[in-house]
Amino acid sequence: MQIFPCPFCGPRNETEFHFAGELGKVRPDTGKEVNARDWATYLYAQRNEKGLVREVWLHLTCSELFVMERDSLTMDVRASKSLRGDAL
């Protein structure tokens, strides 16, 4: 059981969290023409990196999204901060 630090609530069991995506994914502006490849990349292509990753997580109990930096190999959690303001 991992312990994740919600920037608002502090350290909690991982069961209180939902993964919400890799950080830095930008939704293509669908008000304009978006080609199929770009849209498919947005929908399905994950970097899924080994090692240091930055991700968006949702703390279910407070409903806040936040950014977490962790190591996908060692499961070390380095830092977390609110989604507002500068990303990590």
Place this chain on the structure above:
Amino acid sequence: MTSHRTDRAGLIDRTQPRNFTFDGKAYRGFEGDTLASALLANGVRVMGRSFKYHRPRGPWGAWVDDPNAIMTVTLDGRSFPNCPAATTPLVEDMQARAVNAWPSAAFDIKAGLDLFHRWLGAGFYYKTFMWPDWHLFEPMIRKMAGLGDISRDAPKNYTADQVHDHCEVLVIGGGAAGLACARAAAEAGRGVVLVDDHPIFGGGLHQSVQIEDRTPSEWIADQLAAIMGAGGRVLPTTTAFGVYDHGLVGLAEYGAFGTAPHLHRMRADRIVLATGALDRPVTFAGNDRPGVMAVDAACEYLARYGVLVGRRIALASNNSLADAAEAMLTQAGAKITRISPQDGAIRALGGKQLKGLAQGLRRHEVDTVLASGGLTPLVHLWRHAGGKLDWCAARQAFLPGAAPDGMVAIGAANGTFDLDQALSEARAIGAGNASDAAARTYSLTPLWPEPGDKGRQWIDFQHDVTLKDVELAARENYVSVEHLKRYTTLGMASDQGKTSNMAGLAAMAAIQDRPLPEVGTTTFRPPFVPVPFEMYHGHHGKQLWHPLKRLALEPQHRAAGAALGEYGGWLRPGWYGTGNRGDLIRREVLSARNAAGIFDASPLGKIEVMGPDAEDFVNFIYYNTIRTLKPGNIRYGFMLTEGGIVMDDGVIARLTENRFVISCSSGHVDSVREHLEAWRQDGNNPDRIFIHDLTQQWSTVTITGPKARDILAKLPLGLDLSAQAFPHMTVQETQREETPIRIARVSFTGDISYEISIRSSRASDLWDKVVAAGEPHGATPIGIEALSILRAEKGYIMVGKDTDGETMPHDLGITIPRLKKKPAYIGDRSLHSDKANLPDRKALVGLAVGDGDKVLPTGAHIVDGTLSRSLGYVTSSYDSPTLGHPVALGLLENGSARTGEIVSVWHMGETRQATVCAACFFDPEGERLHA
């Protein structure tokens, strides 16, 4: 049979005899015995049958390393399968039976399988039973294989308590090293917890004569007193079965036999592994015979239980620990013959009864063979935590290498096999210092399986894997240890290879002529020993796992005789009254169509979206255009995923310019709220949008039916209810006795309906008044079953029932936004993918059958003429009380172009005909809806 119990006191209580049976025969042991020690004391050696060949097997080990003696134990009428005899405490009146043996371990009618071993080698099942179809053979094989039978009755009161705990230092293993370390840490002021899986601490210390001028029992008591005196906690009969992410240690604390262990989820700042080491078997012909046992096991049986396992013993060991064992066993009255297994191949003689041991031409008349091929440190938990292993050539073992965070290994688990050295290491680590390695006296001659040797040499006792099987696997190129494991099932038995893995790896290394460390080990996974599933969920069952949401109006429903059931996580009335369920539901449908139904719609979502950016936000969230919705109006719409799939449908009301209420499906409230929050915070300015889920704060009473307006008019609300003043798809806010009330004219039945929402604390008063007002009109409360029929008659869908994971809005006939809506919305681009444009997409249709025909089964497949392919399926199907014939909805390839077509509907081997029609059976012009 003579008693094998000696004068040596051991740790048993000889004033407390315990009577028990094994395979139907009565025996007697003592308090403090295990099933295995009590049977050995009675001269019983055959305690089980092997998994594949049904070979007779006796205990190899004296504790968790024993792979052989597995029993179903019945106590007080409750049966517990797969109890390891070596760790199961003896209790008065236990009835034990060997698993996988019938009628008894000593006489097993399937033992004939052993004669066919030539054809039952590794991969036999894979090779033999694949043609024509594995499923033909599976039932027979399953019947023959497997361990204990699960009792059909769940034992009552078998519930595990669960504790979340924390300590500064967790010491795992209460042998000499663990005790000394825990004491040093506790005396240095640390919060210590010491656990050991035995009921009595001390590990192998009980075999010693003295330790630091004290008897073992005195010394152990001293350490425990000091630990507890310094504020430490000690937990006997507690197994550390796994180390999980971020240092979580799972501890199973066992109580009396037959009770569920307590689960401790322990977080420790520092974990000290003092888990000891095991004797590994020597691989020789017949090494699985009952009577072949680990050297250390024989010493433990003597030290803890006063049981001498044999009188004439061959001691076949390659290491320096054999001297102490010889002295101890000789003193207890055994005649020992020392054998150097490295000097030439040995083989066990005899069958069920061990007759002797041969080495070359020499035969030794012995009744017991004790074997040790060296010590293997127990590094399972180290590996669970991600620690590395280093090969030590001097000790011929994998030892803890680079440490995981916060973990350290001491004593035999760290390869420190000498007592003095282990104690100084333990004390240094406990006090927080580094340990300086002292000289070591442990020595051994490398001894590993030699491929090509004659005879059947067993590597995995429980799964019947022999050296030849490993050779076969190597020949067939299953040379990676993970492939070897799966092909031969080596190490996959309930003991998880505690005794077999090293021999298997060494055999593979020898066959390939590679150094052993290069072959590597398989992955160590929790649990270290089998633990009951029960322990993982504990009390988290039923209401404590997934609590039902309760309606504010539940007392009213109960008083009205509602049949309450779980629907989408809520406890809701399915129907009202007692009697035939179908008749009651039918009557409710008819009363709703002829007069009115009164329905508790409180679980419907009531998620408010507010703020200056609310309009843009909901316009982006919805497939449908919401921007043009005027205050006071309601619109039906879909929410899509970014993949364009319909995730929810429902209505959205615009109360004021910047305030919307989203009325999503009852079962989707939590996921919709999460969806909205995610988009609000990531992609929008969260300071300009506010989301407030008031689903539970507001209750909703729905009146639906031709008399709905008349009934509502009786509540003095001061509203003009005429169709012109209060048309379909509008909302009005008012007050009743200073309580805000919201009335939405929307319909999920096809008849005129009002959804009246009020603060939940005032809902009962509203419900009573509505029911009273409805009574003269013939209106009755209706449950969700009737509502499901009413909506299906009208062709209104339920997302997730009438849609699947591929359904897009145009498949449901809502096509305009896809073609016309300009601003971006979630899922928009996906609606124009190649897949979205395919002509044969599954679309919503109605399915009609002839009058008097039976209802189509929900889930039945719509098939093409040759029955070779499914074109879709029935999603909702009911016998319509309103129309007097069955109605059904379905998803069908190219469905909208098939109107009028007769299709085949297949279900459970039966094929019927149905006519594709529009997905609306009731009031298609909507006259009643807009009345």
